[in-house]
Amino acid sequence: MEDWQKDFTEWIDNVTVAVEGFVDEVGQSMEKAAEDFENDLFREIEQFLDDVFAPIIDVSIREESQNYYYYYEYNQDPESILSPKIEPTHNVHPACRGCTHYHGRLYGQNLFVCGMHPYGSNNDSCSDWEEKPNNKTLEV
Secondary structure: OOHHHHHHHHHHHHHHHHHHHHHHHHHHHHHHHHHHHHHHHHHHHHHHHHHHHHHHHHHHHHHHHHHHHHHHHHHHOHHHOOOOEOOOOOOOOHHHOOEOOOOOEEEOOEEEOOOOOOOOOOOOOOOOOOEOOOOOOOOO
16 A cells, blocks of 8 residues: 555544544533533423412412311301301490301301391390390300
8 A cells, every 4th residue: 555545544533532532522511511401401390380379389288278168167057158147246246146146157248247237236235135045145
C-alpha cells in the first residue's frame, strides 16, 4: 500500500473515532437533558396536582366528616336534611327559647321561626309564648 493510502486510511480511522466520540457525547448530553426535563416535568406536574387537588381533598375530608353529622341528624330528625333546625339562643330569638310553638327551620336561606311570628318576635318576650312540655326555661 502506498503512503498516501496508508495516511488516508489512518485519517479516516481518526475521523471515525472522533465522530463516534462526538456522537456518544451528544447522545449522553441528550439523555441527561431528557432525564432532567422528565424530572422537572414530573416535579411540576406533582406540584400542580398538589395545588389543584389538595384543597379539593381537604374539602372532601371535611364534607365526609360533616356527612356523619348529617347522617346522624337525619336519623334523629328526618326533616333536618332539607330544612335544618336552628335553636334559639340568648342572642338570636331569645323570646323563643323553650317555647312549644318554636319551629326554627331553615328553608333555603329563610328562617321560619313560628306560625304566629314567622320572622320572630320583635321584643325580648312574646305574648304567644308557651312552655314546652317537660321543659324548663333557660335563665340568662
